[in-house]
Amino acid sequence: MTPIQTQEMRARRQPASALSRLIRNPVQLISAIILLGLFLVALRNVLPLNGAAEYQPDQFARQLIFGLAQGSIYALIALGYTLVYGILSMINFAHGEIFMAGAYMGFFAITAAQETGLLASDPVLALFITLLIGMLSSAVVAVLVERIAYRPLRNAPRLVPLITAIGASIALQQIFLRLFGASTRRYPDVGWFVLPNACPALGTQGLDDTGLCRGIDLIGGRYDVTVIGLELRILPIHFLVFALSLALMIALWLYVHRTKSGKAMRAVAEDRNTAALMGVNVDRVIVTTFILGGLLAGAGGVLYALYNQQVSPFIGFLPGIKAFTAAVLGGIGNIPGAMFGGLFLGVVETVAPSMLGLSSQLKDVIAFGLLVMVLIFRPQGIFGEVLSSKRG
Amino acid sequence: MTRQARLLWVAAVIIFAAAFSACGQQPQIVPTIRPTITPTGIPTATPEASAEATASARLVGRTLLRQASVVSQGGEVVIGLSAALSGEGFAPLGIDIQRGAQLALAARPTVRVGGAEFVVSLDSQDDQCSADGGQAVATRFAADERVVGIVGPMCSSACRAAAPIFDASDYTTISPSCTAADLSMSGFTSFNRAVVSDAFQGVIAAEFIFRPADQGGLGVTRVATIHDGSPYGDGLVRVMSERFTALGGQIVASDAITVGDTDFRGLLEDIAQEEPELIYFAGFPADAARIADQRGDAGLEDALFMGADGIRTQEFIDLAGDSAVGAYASTSIAADSNALSAFLSLYLGAYGEEPPAPFHANAYDATNILLDAIEATASLDLDGSLVVDRDALRMYVRNVTDYPGLTGVLNANGSGELSVADIGISQVRDNAFVEIAIGSVVDGSVVLLLNEE
Numbered sequence: 001m002t003p004i005q006t007q008e009m010r011a012r013r014q015p016a017s018a019l020s021r022l023i024r025n026p027v028q029l030i031s032a033i034i035l036l037g038l039f040l041v042a043l044r045n046v047l048p049l050n051g052a053a054e055y056q057p058d059q060f061a062r063q064l065i066f067g068l069a070q071g072s073i074y075a076l077i078a079l080g081y082t083l084v085y086g087i088l089s090m091i092n093f094a095h096g097e098i099f100m101a102g103a104y105m106g107f108f109a110i111t112a113a114q115e116t117g118l119l120a121s122d123p124v125l126a127l128f129i130t131l132l133i134g135m136l137s138s139a140v141v142a143v144l145v146e147r148i149a150y151r152p153l154r155n156a157p158r159l160v161p162l163i164t165a166i167g168a169s170i171a172l173q174q175i176f177l178r179l180f181g182a183s184t185r186r187y188p189d190v191g192w193f194v195l196p197n198a199c200p201a202l203g204t205q206g207l208d209d210t211g212l213c214r215g216i217d218l219i220g221g222r223y224d225v226t227v228i229g230l231e232l233r234i235l236p237i238h239f240l241v242f243a244l245s246l247a248l249m250i251a252l253w254l255y256v257h258r259t260k261s262g263k264a265m266r267a268v269a270e271d272r273n274t275a276a277l278m279g280v281n282v283d284r285v286i287v288t289t290f291i292l293g294g295l296l297a298g299a300g301g302v303l304y305a306l307y308n309q310q311v312s313p314f315i316g317f318l319p320g321i322k323a324f325t326a327a328v329l330g331g332i333g334n335i336p337g338a339m340f341g342g343l344f345l346g347v348v349e350t351v352a353p354s355m356l357g358l359s360s361q362l363k364d365v366i367a368f369g370l371l372v373m374v375l376i377f378r379p380q381g382i383f384g385e386v387l388s389s390k391r392g
Numbered sequence: 393m394t395r396q397a398r399l400l401w402v403a404a405v406i407i408f409a410a411a412f413s414a415c416g417q418q419p420q421i422v423p424t425i426r427p428t429i430t431p432t433g434i435p436t437a438t439p440e441a442s443a444e445a446t447a448s449a450r451l452v453g454r455t456l457l458r459q460a461s462v463v464s465q466g467g468e469v470v471i472g473l474s475a476a477l478s479g480e481g482f483a484p485l486g487i488d489i490q491r492g493a494q495l496a497l498a499a500r501p502t503v504r505v506g507g508a509e510f511v512v513s514l515d516s517q518d519d520q521c522s523a524d525g526g527q528a529v530a531t532r533f534a535a536d537e538r539v540v541g542i543v544g545p546m547c548s549s550a551c552r553a554a555a556p557i558f559d560a561s562d563y564t565t566i567s568p569s570c571t572a573a574d575l576s577m578s579g580f581t582s583f584n585r586a587v588v589s590d591a592f593q594g595v596i597a598a599e600f601i602f603r604p605a606d607q608g609g610l611g612v613t614r615v616a617t618i619h620d621g622s623p624y625g626d627g628l629v630r631v632m633s634e635r636f637t638a639l640g641g642q643i644v645a646s647d648a649i650t651v652g653d654t655d656f657r658g659l660l661e662d663i664a665q666e667e668p669e670l671i672y673f674a675g676f677p678a679d680a681a682r683i684a685d686q687r688g689d690a691g692l693e694d695a696l697f698m699g700a701d702g703i704r705t706q707e708f709i710d711l712a713g714d715s716a717v718g719a720y721a722s723t724s725i726a727a728d729s730n731a732l733s734a735f736l737s738l739y740l741g742a743y744g745e746e747p748p749a750p751f752h753a754n755a756y757d758a759t760n761i762l763l764d765a766i767e768a769t770a771s772l773d774l775d776g777s778l779v780v781d782r783d784a785l786r787m788y789v790r791n792v793t794d795y796p797g798l799t800g801v802l803n804a805n806g807s808g809e810l811s812v813a814d815i816g817i818s819q820v821r822d823n824a825f826v827e828i829a830i831g832s833v834v835d836g837s838v839v840l841l842l843n844e845e
Contacts, residue, residue: 184707310678354661361621
């Protein structure tokens with residue numbers, strides 16, 4: 001290539017088309033080819049080429065619902081990563097264990113409610129208490145982790161708190177293992193019945209063991225319905241998880257953008273030293289951040305356990321990593337980004353293996369591969385903004 | 393690239409490494425530590441230690457190439473036990489094995505060699521049912537010359553990873569529960585098992601699923617298989633599927649899960665498209681319970697659920713709740729005998745509960761064979777120390793004939809197999825596994841016998 005040609009190319013770059021940018025960057029080019037290939041495979045499976053398609057629309061709809069429920073739990077955890085990153089520019093790897101703590105403490109609350117009979121007599125109150133206890137205990141654990149593992153290292157180089165975060169994560173897992181044993185525990189079956197006048201519409205599906213219909217069971221119910229020609233199996237808990245997560249995320253967004261304390265958070269995120277000069281109590285803001293992250297993780301933990309019914313000291317690991325992936329995917333430090341990243345990851349993870357006709361053992365490969373792809377094209381994440389190098 | 397982006401890359405790499413080290417179950421050969429039989433350090437003041445040192449020194453002169461375990465006079469003979477004593481869903485299996493070995497030692501607390509008596513003790517180590525764990529425990533035992541033989545490891549992944557390490561130091565292991573078929577075909581010299589290979593368990597499972605009801609089976613022709621990615625799960629599904637298709641059945645879907653994952657609804661949704669009559673899962677209780685539980689969410693609540701010895705624990709029933717009802721599991725079973733019922737009542741008396749998992753009798757037999765082997769092959773040296781020639785011990789176990797064990801009459805076939813017990817099929821009824829059928833081979837053909845109520 002002669003210098004003149006290079007100059008020509010540079011001149012042409014002014015209205016740089018996406019294509020020419022691709023050609024100049026081999027990594028992006030290869031990624032684009034891979035993505036295109038995957039897209040074609042998915043297309044082949046979706047289109048009814050010879051007879052029926054490999055991948056049916058109602059299968060997609062059902063998996064989409066599973067994915068959204070799973071994704072909203074990822075999103076709740078991802079918000080904790082993003083909040084802490086936004087304020088401290090560090091990654092709180094212990095967050096997965098904070099999530100686990102909420103699920104575990106929620107387990108004790110809900111078992112106690114079951115034993116006292118509260119769960120049977122007033123499931124709404126029992127669930128509310130469970131959720132509250134899960135959220136509060138996660139918040140307490142989050143604050144303790146900040147106090148013990150991060151605050152003493154506030155001004156240390158960036159990689160140091162990263163190591164203590166991993167240490168805190170292992171320590172928490174082991175503490176729960178020693179305290180409560182390694183065996184997996186099962187959340188009790190919960191029935192929360194609403195809308196008793198929906199019974200005629202439910203038909204035989206609404207009947208319980210005794211042949212009685214008490215309404216729609218929001219937690220344990222499963223209903224076969226047909227929506228716009230798609231045969232679906234609806235689990236109200238999926239929508240409950242999704243709606244509750246969405247409500248919590250909106251509450252968080254309002255808190256950060258509409259309250260004074262939220263404004264202080266944003267100020268500290270912008271520039272910690274200047275905020276301190278302006279009279280913001282930085283330590284308090286940081287603790288608030290950890291509390292908020294903990295509350296959301298605890299809610300996620302309880303919802304996750306209600307949905308999957310099993311808790312053990314190890315359940316925080318994989319969801320924690322997935323949520324971190326979600327946070328990076330959406331642009332770490334960015335609240336809508338974390339929400340979007342979580343939902344997106346949950347859906348991709350559930351839908352992609354069957355859409356591409358792959359083993360579902362590969363779903364983690366797809367999830368992390370996706371993270372790499374996004375970082376190749378947008379190192380700052382989907383919603384992330386390019387920050388000045390001063391903060392970066 | 394900004395510093396922020398670079399940090400994210402570093403973090404992503406760490407995550408990758410963490411995720412794969414947690415999920416990866418591939419056995420890797422690490423440099424093994426050979427047990428030293430040279431005197432280590434200066435003889436100290438205690439007479440016992442100096443006796444041990446001189447004994448080892450003499451041994452070096454006498455048998456340069458043969459490896460031996462040495463127990464000084466008055467010392468303890470140690471049997472190593474490698475099983476998962478913690479971990480999601482695994483612990484009840486490992487604790488059951490540990491109890492079987494403990495009961496064997498309680499009945500036989502010493503070994504007698506040449507007129508001298510040596511106390512036997514059990515050194516239990518947690519191998520976490522993983523390749524990494526099995527390797528770590530094997531390395532530890534191989535470096536401890538008081539350890540004479542090993543009961544375990546518990547899981548096939550750990551067995552496969554540990555075997556090369558034990559091979560290198562000429563140890564003998566008898567696993568009560570490693571069932572993966574290929575373990576006895578890989579040329580491991582240290583590996584033996586007091587349990588039936590999956591090459592047989594898988595066949596009985598396939599026959600049970602396929603045969604019509606009047607021949608003792610389920611009469612199912614459409615099966616979906618899932619395994620957990622372990623050598624045990626993968627191997628068992630392969631054996632079962634092979635036999636099942638040979639019989640004329642159809643494997644409509646087969647897939648695998650990642651251990652540690654908790655949401656299998658997407659996978660089950662795919663499987664549901666193929667409308668299987670039965671889901672066959674080879675793996676362990678925690679994952680089995682999730683799959684059994686979530687199959688209803690994907691519209692598979694009418695599909696039968698069947699697993700193997702890995703899930704035949706009370707833990708599976710507790711975790712899966714109502715969805716465990718009616719689930720089947722196969723396991724190698726001990727022949728009914730007075731000795732077995734005496735052992736079971738002893739077990740109940742000692743631990744206050746029914747065995748939570750199926751391998752207690754296998755562990756009991758494994759321990760006893762090791763003790764027999766020590767008594768038969770060990771010798772005393774001049775100052776009364778017990779010397780166990782590991783090579784002789786190994787040959788003894790590989791040549792066991794007509795050993796009357798709790799699990800049946802054990803005969804070594806020379807490649808590590810000891811057991812030819814029958815396979816029992818159990819079903820979850822009233823919150824417990826109940827044995828409903830027994831599969832055995834009579835004159836080369838498989839016979840299924842229904843248990844009369």
